[in-house]
Amino acid sequence: MQSARLQSGHYGNVAYLTSPVHVSAAWSMSDSNTPDALLAERVANRDQFALEALFEQYGGAVKAVALRVLRNEALADDVVQDTFVGFWNAPEKYDAGRGSLRTFLLTIAHRRAVDIVRSEVARARREEKPPDPDHYDVADEVWTRNLAEQVRNALDELAEGEREAISLAYFSGLSYVEVAKRLGEPEGTVKSRIRSGMKKLAASLSGATA
Amino acid sequence: MTNHNLLHELLPLYALDSLEGDELHAVRSHLHSCDTCLRELARYSAVTSKLVPDEPAPTHGWERIASAIGNGADIPLGRASEVIDLEEGRPRASRAVTLLTAMAAVAALVFAGIALAQRSLLNDLTGDSAVIAAAEQAASSPGAYVGDFLVDGSSIAQVVLTEDGHGFVVPTEDLEPLMPQRTYQLWVITSDEQVISGGVLGNEPRASTFTWTGDVSGFALTREVAGGVVISEGDVVAVATEA
Numbered sequence: 001m002q003s004a005r006l007q008s009g010h011y012g013n014v015a016y017l018t019s020p021v022h023v024s025a026a027w028s029m030s031d032s033n034t035p036d037a038l039l040a041e042r043v044a045n046r047d048q049f050a051l052e053a054l055f056e057q058y059g060g061a062v063k064a065v066a067l068r069v070l071r072n073e074a075l076a077d078d079v080v081q082d083t084f085v086g087f088w089n090a091p092e093k094y095d096a097g098r099g100s101l102r103t104f105l106l107t108i109a110h111r112r113a114v115d116i117v118r119s120e121v122a123r124a125r126r127e128e129k130p131p132d133p134d135h136y137d138v139a140d141e142v143w144t145r146n147l148a149e150q151v152r153n154a155l156d157e158l159a160e161g162e163r164e165a166i167s168l169a170y171f172s173g174l175s176y177v178e179v180a181k182r183l184g185e186p187e188g189t190v191k192s193r194i195r196s197g198m199k200k201l202a203a204s205l206s207g208a209t210a
Numbered sequence: 211m212t213n214h215n216l217l218h219e220l221l222p223l224y225a226l227d228s229l230e231g232d233e234l235h236a237v238r239s240h241l242h243s244c245d246t247c248l249r250e251l252a253r254y255s256a257v258t259s260k261l262v263p264d265e266p267a268p269t270h271g272w273e274r275i276a277s278a279i280g281n282g283a284d285i286p287l288g289r290a291s292e293v294i295d296l297e298e299g300r301p302r303a304s305r306a307v308t309l310l311t312a313m314a315a316v317a318a319l320v321f322a323g324i325a326l327a328q329r330s331l332l333n334d335l336t337g338d339s340a341v342i343a344a345a346e347q348a349a350s351s352p353g354a355y356v357g358d359f360l361v362d363g364s365s366i367a368q369v370v371l372t373e374d375g376h377g378f379v380v381p382t383e384d385l386e387p388l389m390p391q392r393t394y395q396l397w398v399i400t401s402d403e404q405v406i407s408g409g410v411l412g413n414e415p416r417a418s419t420f421t422w423t424g425d426v427s428g429f430a431l432t433r434e435v436a437g438g439v440v441i442s443e444g445d446v447v448a449v450a451t452e453a
């Protein structure tokens with residue numbers, strides 16, 4: 001049985017090598033129905049092209065979230081690599097019933113970036129040399145402009161305190177306890193702002209395509 | 211409040227990775243056993259992923275991933291397939307002629323016999339066991355080409371090509387890793403001495419596959435800049451010809 005699987009993986013590569021057109025046709029199916037499960041299955045069958053297609057599609061977003069949290073190109077590149085190599089090594093961790101592959105990959109990447117940011121070394125370095133806030137205000141505006149209109153509108157509907165707490169937590173990789181410290185607010189307040197903000201976002205964005 | 215009710219309220223914070231310590235561990239272990247919370251978490255995770263805009267994939271990011279998952283030759287090879295006619299798997303004449311000129315050094319080495327290949331069994335191989343198993347099978351198929359890339363008398367890699375065009379490169383332990391900015395690249399030398407890219411093997415090559423349906427007189431291995439080149443600019447490491 002093992003050699004039969006090998007063969008299919010091998011032919012997968014051959015198909016890619018001799019006929020990239022054919023493979024991109026397979027990828028475009030992902031825009032319609034349940035291609036995520038199909039792609040994950042192809043990755044499980046050691047089809048590197050499926051992984052490359054995923055990288056082409058989502059690598060930019062994965063890098064963006066890692067860079068936003070880490071504010072360091074080299075570390076962000078490491079996260080991108082860890083995310084896709086991790087998926088290659090354990091594609092069975094993706095459950096198509098629980099969300100899109102995009103969400104899955106971004107979740108992994110964000111968690112990894114947060115782990116790095118919270119590591120003692122990084123923490124010490126940040127305290128030594130905190131990121132320049134002015135520079136990132138500009139970058140953040142560009143970021144927001146690139147979001148889908150529906151998402152921008154949903155963010156606009158949040159109270160300022162909710163938006164601020166969510167954004168510090170997610171984009172700076174801070175725990176809600178750290179967010180509270182940063183804002184000089186009680187932990188309970190920050191916790192409930194994040195919670196109510198996220199509930200509003202989930203309500204207005206459910207049904208929106210990722 | 212039950213454990214579920216308490217932890218359910220923490221899911222929006224969990225989805226943002228903003229929990230730490232006991233709360234983080236409590237949610238994580240509860241998620242192993244609560245479908246309701248898993249479904250709810252999926253909603254919040256979908257929200258967080260919408261806070262990230264789509265952007266073009268980072269340049270050169272894929273090469274790094276391909277080489278990290280090993281067997282990375284296959285993907286850049288597809289890119290290099292500009293040099294291979296997609297319909298017939300044959301080199302385009304004009305490109306092949308350019309390659310011929312540029313690769314005169316390789317051809318010269320072939321005929322100078324700096325590294326002679328010999329037919330051998332696939333011994334002492336390293337790398338992806340799955341690809342190696344397929345390569346071994348291919349090597350024993352009727353009419354298969356089997357050759358070695360020899361340096362100072364020992365094989366740094368073996369090459370197999372079946373009659374129907376399925377190729378394998380399997381490094382031995384003697385193939386030295388290159389710096390990350392460099393890559394090994396495989397070249398096919400046709401019987402009329404055209405030299406065509408067979409694929410990029412990465413800086414620490416593992417067992418890799420390629421495809422070639424034209425005729426073959428031998429193969430060459432060169433060192434190039436990472437990502438590979440259409441026309442070799444690097445130095446020739448070894449050539450293989452069938453014994």
Ligand SMILES: [Zn+2]
Nearest residue numbers: 214244246247
């Ligand atoms: Zn629960």
